[in-house]
Amino acid sequence: MQAKSLTMQASEMRKTYVKFFEERGHKMIASASLIPDNDPSVLFTTAGMHPLVPYLLGELHPMGKRLVSVQKCIRTDDIDEVGDGFHHTFFEMLGNWSLGDYFKDESIKMSYDFLTEVIGIPSEKLAVTIFEGYKQIPRDDEAYDCWKRLGFRDDQIYSFGMKENWWGPAGETGPCGPDTEIFYDTGTGFCGRGCSPACSCGKFVEIWNNVFMQYNKLSDGSFIMLGQKNVDTGMSLERILAIYNRMGSNYEIDILSPIIEKLENLTDTACSIENQRQFRIITDHMRAITFILGDYKRINPSNNGQGYILRRLIRRVIRLLKMMGLTENILPQIAEAVISINALVYPELSENQCFIHDQLDKEYALFNKTLDNGLKVAGKIISMLKSGEHLDGGEAFWLFDTYGFPLEFTEELAKESGISVDAESFKDHLLKHQELSRSNAQGLFKGGLADHSVNTARLHTATHLLNGALHRVFGEGIKQMGSNINAERLRFDFAFDRKMTVEELDMVSETVNNAIAAQITVTCVEMPAEDAVASGAIGVYERKNGEIVKVYTIEGYSKEICGGPHAKNTGELKAFKILKEESSSAGVRRIKAVIG
Numbered sequence: 001m002q003a004k005s006l007t008m009q010a011s012e013m014r015k016t017y018v019k020f021f022e023e024r025g026h027k028m029i030a031s032a033s034l035i036p037d038n039d040p041s042v043l044f045t046t047a048g049m050h051p052l053v054p055y056l057l058g059e060l061h062p063m064g065k066r067l068v069s070v071q072k073c074i075r076t077d078d079i080d081e082v083g084d085g086f087h088h089t090f091f092e093m094l095g096n097w098s099l100g101d102y103f104k105d106e107s108i109k110m111s112y113d114f115l116t117e118v119i120g121i122p123s124e125k126l127a128v129t130i131f132e133g134y135k136q137i138p139r140d141d142e143a144y145d146c147w148k149r150l151g152f153r154d155d156q157i158y159s160f161g162m163k164e165n166w167w168g169p170a171g172e173t174g175p176c177g178p179d180t181e182i183f184y185d186t187g188t189g190f191c192g193r194g195c196s197p198a199c200s201c202g203k204f205v206e207i208w209n210n211v212f213m214q215y216n217k218l219s220d221g222s223f224i225m226l227g228q229k230n231v232d233t234g235m236s237l238e239r240i241l242a243i244y245n246r247m248g249s250n251y252e253i254d255i256l257s258p259i260i261e262k263l264e265n266l267t268d269t270a271c272s273i274e275n276q277r278q279f280r281i282i283t284d285h286m287r288a289i290t291f292i293l294g295d296y297k298r299i300n301p302s303n304n305g306q307g308y309i310l311r312r313l314i315r316r317v318i319r320l321l322k323m324m325g326l327t328e329n330i331l332p333q334i335a336e337a338v339i340s341i342n343a344l345v346y347p348e349l350s351e352n353q354c355f356i357h358d359q360l361d362k363e364y365a366l367f368n369k370t371l372d373n374g375l376k377v378a379g380k381i382i383s384m385l386k387s388g389e390h391l392d393g394g395e396a397f398w399l400f401d402t403y404g405f406p407l408e409f410t411e412e413l414a415k416e417s418g419i420s421v422d423a424e425s426f427k428d429h430l431l432k433h434q435e436l437s438r439s440n441a442q443g444l445f446k447g448g449l450a451d452h453s454v455n456t457a458r459l460h461t462a463t464h465l466l467n468g469a470l471h472r473v474f475g476e477g478i479k480q481m482g483s484n485i486n487a488e489r490l491r492f493d494f495a496f497d498r499k500m501t502v503e504e505l506d507m508v509s510e511t512v513n514n515a516i517a518a519q520i521t522v523t524c525v526e527m528p529a530e531d532a533v534a535s536g537a538i539g540v541y542e543r544k545n546g547e548i549v550k551v552y553t554i555e556g557y558s559k560e561i562c563g564g565p566h567a568k569n570t571g572e573l574k575a576f577k578i579l580k581e582e583s584s585s586a587g588v589r590r591i592k593a594v595i596g
């Protein structure tokens with residue numbers, strides 16, 4: 001065991017992790033956007049596996065069977081945990097993958113070696129969990145044997161069921177399997193009982209999850225072995241760094257502590273036991289906010305989808321700061337700290353600096369205007385109820401609709417008087433009001449394998465044709481800002497500062513339909529990212545030089561860097577129709593279209 005004394009910084013930890021796996025045959029891939037492309041099942045990238053979904057389902061990855069990455073992630077599901085030392089809404093996930101290559105033995109051994117030899121965690125400070133079995137699926141004896149061979153005692157190996165140690169499938173059917181989770185034993189039992197890794201008291205901190213995708217769940221509920229067995233792992237950079245540095249919480253590491261300090265300066269208040277939770281929430285949320293706004297996809301606060309999550313986070317920060325007595329807008333200054341800490345690794349943050357500032361100013365002004373009035377009205381409504389009673393969902397929705405109070409915000413206000421909010425009925429009202437798209441329905445914020453059906457592939461190809469047609473009509477300056485596909489339609493956002501004319505829309509539709517009528521074969525070639533760009537392929541955002549990418553070509557119409565999958569021939573699309581062209585945010589237009 002190496003004794004570690006020097007404090008490590010995040011930049012070094014990222015490099016150390018990547019190098020460790022590169023030395024073991026892995027190829028590094030760049031972090032993808034926080035906003036997944038063409039994935040109707042999630043709003044944000046919640047794990048490193050998201051951008052790899054097609055490859056986990058069997059498509060060949062151009063970089064090979066062993067991959068490693070550091071992926072930006074957003075987890076809104078964990079928002080209530082934020083304030084503890086180890087959960088964030090935004091974090092960086094270190095991950096390594098085997099796409100049909102190594103399996104449990106090698107994966108577990110590599111994790112173990114990294115933690116004990118590189119990080120220097122004594123083996124006795126680790127605890128692991130394995131799958132205990134369920135119905136016809138046996139206990140994961142293979143994983144158990146791996147840990148035993150590495151010298152783990154039985155009292156360090158816990159087994160749990162579906163809830164704790166099973167992953168997937170995301171939908172009804174598809175790849176899934178057991179996982180083994182590795183915990184750091186902080187040594188302090190807070191719950192006073194002999195607790196286990198399943199206990200959330202804080203004694204055990206989960207560091208790393210190794211998922212073994214070995215089964216395919218069929219529609220009749222049965223499980224069969226998968227042809228291609230994959231390993232998907234994920235570990236929080238923030239957690240492993242805090243543990244390496246023997247720190248009590250993630251907020252002490254070098255990419256988080258300067259934000260706390262900046263906040264102390266700006267508020268002229270020292271972070272103490274009493275206000276630690278608020279400081280942490282503000283720090284965490286400002287990081288998430290800055291990274292969402294700083295993403296090249298240019299999400300802005302709104303009442304829908306990602307924009308709504310962003311609005312919730314911003315408004316929560318504003319409210320917390322107001323409760324601390326702040327009367328002016330310090331959000332851009334906190335964002336500045338986040339940008340300067342991270343811009344070297346994530347240059348999109350400094351590239352979008354003006355946008356970030358601008359949006360924070362706008363949202364602050366907007367919220368401020370309605371907040372004071374809203375607080376008075378909400379105060380009245382809440383004061384009419386007694387502690388223990390419920391606030392009607394309709395009233396909560398009215399506060400949302402009139403004053404822009406997110407549900408969680410009203411819940412927080414009501415909670416101060418011991419009142420809960422009827423969240424179900426709030427959601428009913430919201431759904432009715434907005435005719436929300438599928439992506440807003442409950443539960444879709446969780447990670448998962450998206451629907452990669454034939455129809456999705458066809459819509460995906462239509463998206464490329466649309467992008468190509470826009471380039472043809474408006475010139476090469478057109479920049480894609482995002483795209484989204486669900487079972488019914490495609491949606492495409494691009495930077496453009498005015499409404500398109502009827503003639504322009506006709507030209508675009510005609511171009512796409514000509515390509516469909518010409519029945520062109522869709523071809524795919526692999527090459528290094530820089531060669532792809534030199535050859536005129538569009539769609540590069542987060543690729544490293546040297547990274548091998550796929551270039552999909554529809555001769556005469558489109559050449560784009562993309563992960564796929566696609567239709568084999570444009571003729572499969574049958575016909576293309578634009579349903580709507582509208583503004584998505586300042587300087588961004590949105591086209592919705594259907595095929596078939």
Ligand code: ATP
Nearest residue numbers: 075078086087088091206207208209234235236239
């Ligand atoms: P936990 O039980 O601690 O919430 P999890 O079971 O949700 O973690 P996974 O979905 O297995 O975690 O994600 C893989 C890894 O990502 C975890 O082992 C942990 O290191 C990290 N992680 C998960 N959620 C968060 C979060 N909200 N903030 C920071 N790191 C996280």
Ligand code: MG
Nearest residue numbers: 164181206209
């Ligand atoms: Mg887990």
